[in-house]
Amino acid sequence: MLNKETLQHIEAQALAAAAKPISIDGGSNVVVLPNSVNLHSLEQYQPARDRFRGGLKTQSLRDFSKYVERHIRAGLEIESAGFIDQDAMSATVIFNLGNPDWPGHGDDRATLTLKPSAAYTAVQAIAGKALGQQALAEWLEDWAPHIIATASDETLTIAAAISGIRKMTIKATSQRDSSVGDFSASRSAMDDIEAKSQETLPQAFMFQVVPFEGLGESTINLRLSVITGEANPVLKLRWVGEEAQREAFAIEFKHVLEREVGGFVPLTIGTFAIGN
Known part of the structure; x- marks a missing residue:
């Protein structure tokens, strides 16, 4: 007679062998696997990666603009978007952000952070x-x-x-004044x-x-x-006028970015975080 541990092991092996995806409403797919199973990607053994992803970080506006233009002109299958953080004088372009109908992974980015002179x-x-x-x-x-x-x-x-x-x-x-009256006297010093x-x-x-x-x-x-x-x-x-002038620098930064990369990617004021 098989004990409990043996039955659980057989069940786990069967689930791992089947690994059949289950489709749920909304287009999501899940698969049932036991906790003891680890997933391993074979991407590292392939001649090329499954998809391009990476992150450029630079303080050079010129290099940032060239990289964004080159990346966009290479032809992307998913929509890109840019976000400007005016307080930090920085901008991030997410090349594979996608849209609500076809959301991307959002892990292919370029970030510019201007360095003050x-x-x-x-x-x-x-x-x-x-x-x-x-x-x-x-x-x-x-x-x-x-x-x-x-x-x-x-x-x-x-x-x-x-x-x-x-x-x-x-x-x-120093200046000292005094006055004397019949019933009073006063003195001041400045x-x-x-x-x-x-x-x-x-x-x-x-x-x-x-x-x-x-x-x-x-x-x-x-x-x-x-x-x-x-x-x-x-x-x-x-x-x-410090605050007003700092704000003017931020507005000028936005205008410069619109001129440099606005023709390749839509820009929005603010920051963006990918949801889980």
Whole structure:
């Protein structure tokens, strides 16, 4: 008489040998197999893969555009789609996404993530940061080709602006008032602290930069503020209209992508994830 384990083994072998697909409503197919059975693909032993799939990741807009064009022109049997993440300045094209009537696997992709230029990285790092005179003067020297300094609507040479920063001093003055009446007396004291320079002190800087590859040149306006509460002046550069300008960069990125690859694949603002 056969025991339980033997019967289960025979049943498992029979199921594995049959492996007959079962069609269900909606076009899906399933097959009944025992838990002990492992599936093995023979694709690796074939001269070619069953289907093309892969993922390109690049920071080059030019290479991304060329790859997308070449891939689309090769002739795809399933629909492609592109998605733009404006916050991350990135875009992903899914070549085998398909559509609701014929969904694809979505595992053949190309992703572009724009790398900020060195100058744009530098201005992002310094905006809003508390700096000493030496640190700001050195930063201005490093990025002088990108900078136009102004004071009272007049343009300063970068050398004059740096000199004004270096020669800044803190001046403190005190004023004391008192009054005496028949039945009262009052006294007040006021300290006036002011930052001055032996030379013209710049008030603002225009930083000209190409923020990302493929985008046009932009001017970032930086306004100088001086904090005088310490023994030495603390300097900050405030990026005027930062959020609006970042949004403008994102909009320009979308327009550039539409020009470069929009003729090959439809583009949508947002990100996309394949469902299970």
